[in-house]
Amino acid sequence: MAPRCSWMWRLPRCPLLGRNLSTTRRLGAGRSLSSKSPTPQICVVGSGPAGFYTAQHLLKHHSEAIVDIYEKLPVPFGLVRFGVAPDHPEVKNVINTFTQTARSERCNFLGNVTVGRDVTVEELQRAYHAIVLSYGAEDKKELGIPGEKLPGVYSARDFVGWYNGLPDNRYLSPDLSSETAVILGQGNVALDIARMLLSPLELLEKTDVAQPALEALSQSRVKKVWLVGRRGPLQVAFTIKELREMINLPGTRPIYDPSDFQGLGDILKDLPRPRKRLTELLVKSALEEPGEKEAVRRAQCTREWGLRFFRSPIAVLPSEDGKRASGVRLSVTRLEGSGESAVSVPTGETEDMPCGLIFSSIGYRSVPISPGVPFLPRQGIIPNSMGRVLGAPAGLYCSGWVKRGPTGVITTTMTDSFDTAQSLLEDLKSGALNLSNSRPGASAIRELLLLRGVDPVSFSDWEKIDAVETAQGLKVGKPREKILNTEEMLQLVSR
Ligand code: FAD
Numbered sequence: 001m002a003p004r005c006s007w008m009w010r011l012p013r014c015p016l017l018g019r020n021l022s023t024t025r026r027l028g029a030g031r032s033l034s035s036k037s038p039t040p041q042i043c044v045v046g047s048g049p050a051g052f053y054t055a056q057h058l059l060k061h062h063s064e065a066i067v068d069i070y071e072k073l074p075v076p077f078g079l080v081r082f083g084v085a086p087d088h089p090e091v092k093n094v095i096n097t098f099t100q101t102a103r104s105e106r107c108n109f110l111g112n113v114t115v116g117r118d119v120t121v122e123e124l125q126r127a128y129h130a131i132v133l134s135y136g137a138e139d140k141k142e143l144g145i146p147g148e149k150l151p152g153v154y155s156a157r158d159f160v161g162w163y164n165g166l167p168d169n170r171y172l173s174p175d176l177s178s179e180t181a182v183i184l185g186q187g188n189v190a191l192d193i194a195r196m197l198l199s200p201l202e203l204l205e206k207t208d209v210a211q212p213a214l215e216a217l218s219q220s221r222v223k224k225v226w227l228v229g230r231r232g233p234l235q236v237a238f239t240i241k242e243l244r245e246m247i248n249l250p251g252t253r254p255i256y257d258p259s260d261f262q263g264l265g266d267i268l269k270d271l272p273r274p275r276k277r278l279t280e281l282l283v284k285s286a287l288e289e290p291g292e293k294e295a296v297r298r299a300q301c302t303r304e305w306g307l308r309f310f311r312s313p314i315a316v317l318p319s320e321d322g323k324r325a326s327g328v329r330l331s332v333t334r335l336e337g338s339g340e341s342a343v344s345v346p347t348g349e350t351e352d353m354p355c356g357l358i359f360s361s362i363g364y365r366s367v368p369i370s371p372g373v374p375f376l377p378r379q380g381i382i383p384n385s386m387g388r389v390l391g392a393p394a395g396l397y398c399s400g401w402v403k404r405g406p407t408g409v410i411t412t413t414m415t416d417s418f419d420t421a422q423s424l425l426e427d428l429k430s431g432a433l434n435l436s437n438s439r440p441g442a443s444a445i446r447e448l449l450l451l452r453g454v455d456p457v458s459f460s461d462w463e464k465i466d467a468v469e470t471a472q473g474l475k476v477g478k479p480r481e482k483i484l485n486t487e488e489m490l491q492l493v494s495r
Helices: 021-028 051-059 089-102 122-126 156-163 188-198 211-218 239-247 264-271 273-286 292-301 410-430 442-451 459-475 486-493
Strands: 041-045 066-070 108-111 130-133 152-154 179-182 226-227 254-257 303-308 311-318 325-337 343-354 358-361 396-398
Touching: 041 051, 041 122, 041 303, 041 343, 041 459, 051 089, 051 410, 066 442, 108 442, 108 459, 122 130, 130 410, 156 188, 156 211, 156 325, 179 188, 188 226, 188 239, 188 303, 188 396, 239 254, 239 273, 264 273, 303 459, 325 358, 396 410, 459 486
Parallel strands: 041 066, 041 130, 066 108, 130 396, 152 358, 179 226, 179 358, 226 303, 254 303
Antiparallel strands: 311 325, 325 343
16 A cells, blocks of 8 residues: 555646636535535445445435445446346346436446555545445355365355356356256355256346356256255245245256155244245145146256255365365254254264265355454454444444345345435534534545556446447347456546
8 A cells, every 4th residue: 555645635626627626526516615514525435235325315315415436346336236146137227226326416436446455444534524334245254164175166156256247256167067066055145056057048148147157057067956054944044036936947846855844834824924925935835746737847847956954064075086076065953942043953963965066155254444444253244333333433334234244135235224324414413423624535535546556437437338238238139248357347448
């Protein structure tokens, strides 16, 4: 990191107007130079759903605040672009709302800027009245078992990044030559991966799946996918919509062990509602004889998937030559306690599952962004109260997965981001957030970045990348053909 310059908050002068740049922008936003208190300058770190929903709420409920969004990639939208499965285009419609926010005169997008590397949180704190950390949970959780690093074992995070065109994962090139794949985990991400492995190619071809992934999947030999969970059917982490989609996936049939579901019908009425509906579907699908049409369909399927309960991985087994994974050793478990809080304990029995392709889908993990920002490593979150970072000076906030941990869908993230934005607005109103000095905001940070050789990507730059991706996609019947390489993205917008 370059040393801090003593003059770094000097505002650059606009050679045409002879005014400083932040004044120029404030005039552009239609506000008077004589306003009594300085304009609140706020920045958000991360342009996923948390960043955009936080910005949206702030802009909507404060008529003057300027909100700048810093993003490490040249492209916005976080996991909406790089996490949500390609065959869920309807989920990605939130991008339209985010685009409206980004086009606000009072919002700037600064892509291609990694906070913590290109600019520090402390430098942002000096340039802005408030910082909202919304940088998600980008790291993966490790299984912590022998053999985890063998070829043939992939983290869900990397595999998802690969099929979604995340530049960091473009060389993953997973080996899909095994007929059986095992996914360790029973959440929605595990179901996304199972669907991607088993979907008929003609369904994937029409999505924005990255081209190398589409090609690799077209050569895939995977026919059977197991989703393995430490606990039982009452504790699965996926949701009903994703389960239904899996059950109905063309060309595939589910495999169940009916004994896993015996007796569950009797306790259905006592379950809380979402769990009740999910379990009903599981029990129905596992225990009811399929109708004639469905029976014929299932008999014709060449691919299958199954849920394996009460199994916890204890080792990845190496092939005879030790060079790659050839299976996974599972500890058979039983439950202590009941319901959501039941814990799995080993029975002492083990079982080996042969397979050449293993995914660990046990969750994502946030990482600390700066030694000066409090972080709880065990929970993997920034300690906070309603989004106000605890143990930090006023003006530091957090939202999204880094605030509450890597669980929950986009609407959950929306609610918690609105809560954080509301806390910030209340602090502005109550005076808890000091506005007595004006702050230079993005103009000062831009100057600093320029000195460090970092050229931020604006939202209109992103719209150029978007236009190229959409046009490339149109040629092959896809909604977009994602550019997989950061340099290529930057070339498209180079001035
Ligand atoms: P993110 O979306 O991860 O955004 C964080 C952003 O911060 C990223 O753009 C990242 O590049 C940026 N960033 C990170 N570090 C820095 C830094 N140092 N400096 C600057 N920027 C930085 N929800 C649904 O509702 N439907 C779905 O179908 C669905 N599918 C999902 C599939 C997967 C595989 C995953 C993992 C999640 C899915 N979700 C889905 C959940 C949803 O994606 C999350 O709720 C949401 O993305 C969390 O938002 P966030 O902004 O906290 O994090």
